[in-house]
Amino acid sequence: MNTGVIQALVTLHVRQVVADRSNLFWLFGMPLMFTVLMGMIFGDMGGGAPEAPEVTVYDESRGPASGALIAALGGHENYRIVVADSAGSWDLARSLVDAGRRTASLHIPAAFDANLALGLPAALSLAYDPDRASAQTVRTALEEAVLRLEFLSAGRRAEAGFDEARFDSIWRDPRITLEVRTLGRLGGEPQPSALTGFTSGFQHTGPSYTLMFVLMFMLMSVRDVVTQRRNGTLRRLRLAAASPWLLATGLFLGPLAVGLVQAAVLLGLNLLLPGMDYGGSPGALVLTMVLFTAVSSALALCVATFCRTPGQADGLGMTASMLLASLGGLWWPLEVVPGFMQKIAMALPTGQAVTIFHNMIGRGWGLAGNAAHLAALAGMLAVLLVLAAARFRRLVD
Amino acid sequence: MIRVSNLVKSFGDLRAVDDLSFAVGPGEIFGLLGPNGAGKTTTISVLSTLLPADAGSASVCGHDVAAEPGAVRRRIGVVPQELALYEELTAEQNLATFGQLYGLSGPRLKSRIGELLELAELAEHARRPVKGFSGGMKRRLNIMLGLVHAPEILFLDEPTVGIDAQARSRILDLIRSMNARGLTVLYTTHYLEEAEHLCDRIGVIDHGRLAALGDKEELIRQIGEHDVVRVQVPAAALAPAAAAAAAWPDVTFADLRRGKLEIHCRDGAALLPRLQAELSAGGLGLDQLEVIRPNLESLYLKITGRALRE
Numbered sequence: 001m002n003t004g005v006i007q008a009l010v011t012l013h014v015r016q017v018v019a020d021r022s023n024l025f026w027l028f029g030m031p032l033m034f035t036v037l038m039g040m041i042f043g044d045m046g047g048g049a050p051e052a053p054e055v056t057v058y059d060e061s062r063g064p065a066s067g068a069l070i071a072a073l074g075g076h077e078n079y080r081i082v083v084a085d086s087a088g089s090w091d092l093a094r095s096l097v098d099a100g101r102r103t104a105s106l107h108i109p110a111a112f113d114a115n116l117a118l119g120l121p122a123a124l125s126l127a128y129d130p131d132r133a134s135a136q137t138v139r140t141a142l143e144e145a146v147l148r149l150e151f152l153s154a155g156r157r158a159e160a161g162f163d164e165a166r167f168d169s170i171w172r173d174p175r176i177t178l179e180v181r182t183l184g185r186l187g188g189e190p191q192p193s194a195l196t197g198f199t200s201g202f203q204h205t206g207p208s209y210t211l212m213f214v215l216m217f218m219l220m221s222v223r224d225v226v227t228q229r230r231n232g233t234l235r236r237l238r239l240a241a242a243s244p245w246l247l248a249t250g251l252f253l254g255p256l257a258v259g260l261v262q263a264a265v266l267l268g269l270n271l272l273l274p275g276m277d278y279g280g281s282p283g284a285l286v287l288t289m290v291l292f293t294a295v296s297s298a299l300a301l302c303v304a305t306f307c308r309t310p311g312q313a314d315g316l317g318m319t320a321s322m323l324l325a326s327l328g329g330l331w332w333p334l335e336v337v338p339g340f341m342q343k344i345a346m347a348l349p350t351g352q353a354v355t356i357f358h359n360m361i362g363r364g365w366g367l368a369g370n371a372a373h374l375a376a377l378a379g380m381l382a383v384l385l386v387l388a389a390a391r392f393r394r395l396v397d
Numbered sequence: 398m399i400r401v402s403n404l405v406k407s408f409g410d411l412r413a414v415d416d417l418s419f420a421v422g423p424g425e426i427f428g429l430l431g432p433n434g435a436g437k438t439t440t441i442s443v444l445s446t447l448l449p450a451d452a453g454s455a456s457v458c459g460h461d462v463a464a465e466p467g468a469v470r471r472r473i474g475v476v477p478q479e480l481a482l483y484e485e486l487t488a489e490q491n492l493a494t495f496g497q498l499y500g501l502s503g504p505r506l507k508s509r510i511g512e513l514l515e516l517a518e519l520a521e522h523a524r525r526p527v528k529g530f531s532g533g534m535k536r537r538l539n540i541m542l543g544l545v546h547a548p549e550i551l552f553l554d555e556p557t558v559g560i561d562a563q564a565r566s567r568i569l570d571l572i573r574s575m576n577a578r579g580l581t582v583l584y585t586t587h588y589l590e591e592a593e594h595l596c597d598r599i600g601v602i603d604h605g606r607l608a609a610l611g612d613k614e615e616l617i618r619q620i621g622e623h624d625v626v627r628v629q630v631p632a633a634a635l636a637p638a639a640a641a642a643a644a645w646p647d648v649t650f651a652d653l654r655r656g657k658l659e660i661h662c663r664d665g666a667a668l669l670p671r672l673q674a675e676l677s678a679g680g681l682g683l684d685q686l687e688v689i690r691p692n693l694e695s696l697y698l699k700i701t702g703r704a705l706r707e
Contacts (some may be wrong), residue, residue, distance in 0.1 A: 004497065004498075004500055004502070005498055007497070008494060008497035008498045009498070011494070011497065012483070012494045015483075015486055015490055015494070016483065016485060016486065019485040019486055019490075019526065020485055231479050231480065231481055231482075232477040232478075232479035232480075232481035233481045233482065233483065235447060235477060235481065236475070236477065236481045236495070236542065237498065238447065239445060239446075239447065239470055239475055240470075240495055240498035240499055240546075
């Protein structure tokens with residue numbers, strides 16, 4: 001591999017991008033503008049103070065003890081108690097916490113009241129995201145409420161005075177046990193089929209608009225390749241670069257380099273937005289962006305081989321970027337689209353990449369949790385590279 | 398430096414290059430003269446390894462273009478007919494890009510860029526985007542891009558298309574100056590006067606075939622060393638005038654062509670007083686008179702039966 005030729009071709013692309021100052025707006029200004037604007041529209045910044053996070057209580061017991069427990073939990077400004085109408089599914093309750101839609105879920109089993117009345121042990125289940133302050137408050141409040149209930153169910157009023165012996169007995173052998181499951185980014189097992197949700201609009205628009213504008217700028221560069229083909233510079237490059245493979249590699253890596261800089265700047269600036277972070281796996285973040293940007297660059301090279309005029313390049317490039325962005329869930333969260341559209345999204349690089357971001361941000365998954373999506377992106381890259389190389393060789397030979 | 402032997406290249410049913418053979422020596426400016434579609438660009442594409450030949454062989458600097466394309470490319474510079482430039486980049490950046498692609502870097506690249514910008518008289522515009530250049534400046538830079546790696550041979554494919562006479566003259570001077578430094582040039586054009594004034598030897602190409610080859614004098618000798626005098630006289634006098642002229646000494650041909658009297662003679666200028674006197678004696682005047690010295694255009698007309706720009 002002639003690295004000098006590759007370096008020259010990458011430098012050429014960078015020079016072309018930098019030479020036109022308006023590109024700075026398309027690379028950075030426009031994406032940031034859309035990220036902020038759409039983030040405000042999607043939530044958290046548009047309607048004044050955000051609502052308090054919700055804690056869902058599934059009360060299957062529906063007795064005085066469970067009622068007292070729920071009453072004791074209420075009244076906090078850090079969270080809001082939502083009692084589920086039906087018993088529902090505990091798995092669903094957990095998945096809502098896991099997806100970041102609830103700060104915690106409390107399950108009160110059907111036998112809770114009866115067991116307490118009979119002096120038998122009674123269990124409660126709490127699923128919560130320990131990374132959220134409101135969830136910590138819930139846990140503390142619940143432990144206080146449980147203790148209070150122990151005293152009440154033991155026939156002693158808590159306010160009647162402190163009975164150390166009784167407290168010791170309850171402490172050592174509590175009848176009410178609290179089973180706690182930590183979910184969210186610090187806990188829980190990966191469930192690849194589940195789609196995640198966000199608590200902040202920026203958590204969606206930050207990564208998804210970065211992906212969209214990286215893809216869009218890349219597909220806008222299709223025009224450059226077509227123009228080079230028409231004005232003879234591609235032939236000239238072909239003569240100088242010696243082999244079509246080397247030339248194709250350079251034309252693939254140039255936009256990739258610019259795309260990675262664009263992604264790094266945008267993802268970095270996104271961190272200034274309220275509620276933004278990318279989870280705890282820099283490896284997954286970097287690999288996702290490298291793979292997605294490479295897929296975009298290979299796609300752009302591929303599209304360029306199908307276009308004869310700059311007009312065709314503009315049309316095809318814009319259509320491809322719009323379709324991939326909208327179908328892949330970059331314009332709106334995939335959770336709001338029907339199931340079959342979610343399946344379509346998974347066949348697209350945009351859908352795979354945005355899902356990885358959702359997993360990183362909402363669930364805290366890293367490389368292992370996102371392995372399937374990363375592999376899918378790598379597979380798409382391989383297919384596009386082979387196609388682009390074959391088409392490009394026919395174009396220049 | 399260049400040896401082409403029975404070269405054939407077809408595109409579907411079109412035989413763009415048809416059994417072409419010629420050779421170019423070191424330090425020579427060789428012109429391939431022919432109308433659009435004659436096969437000039439295809440010939441250059443094959444010689445520069447961009448297109449494979451269907452038959453025949455070609456070598457450049459002793460390297461076969463099919464077997465050793467890499468070695469050929471390192472020794473040649475190609476200036477395409479199009480303005481193959483990056484318009485948004487500066488002249489300096491354009492040269493740097495192609496210099497880097499050919500493996501130049503650091504002070505060597507910088508020095509080469511400076512040298513070429515001086516040669517093209519573009520030094521003071523080095524850091525201006527090319528899109529602001531005049532047509533002539535762009536053409537000169539286009540040539541310099543083919544020279545950035547100091548090739549031994551330069552292929553110039555109609556490098557003066559679409560520019561004014563002054564700019565063209567500067568480019569021809571530039572080519573002469575590069576040739577004086579030892580560069581061998583293969584120059585294609587459909588401008589007769591360029592081929593006539595610039596090239597040491599000329600190959601006339603039409604329909605992919607080499608129709609004539611030699612230096613200017615050799616080519617002109619191929620059509621015979623006579624002048625052509627065309628005279629417009631009143632219609633009634635045409636036939637008698639043709640008969641009279643045919644009898645004059647030194648006249649090899651006198652007859653009617655396209656409504657004019659056409660006379661072929663050794664010295665057209667010397668014929669004129671006699672022609673005028675004969676016509677005056679018959680009470681006739683000259684409506685229009687044209688003396689054509691033997692040149693490449695007459696050769697081309699003779700070979701192909703059509704004017705070069707048709």
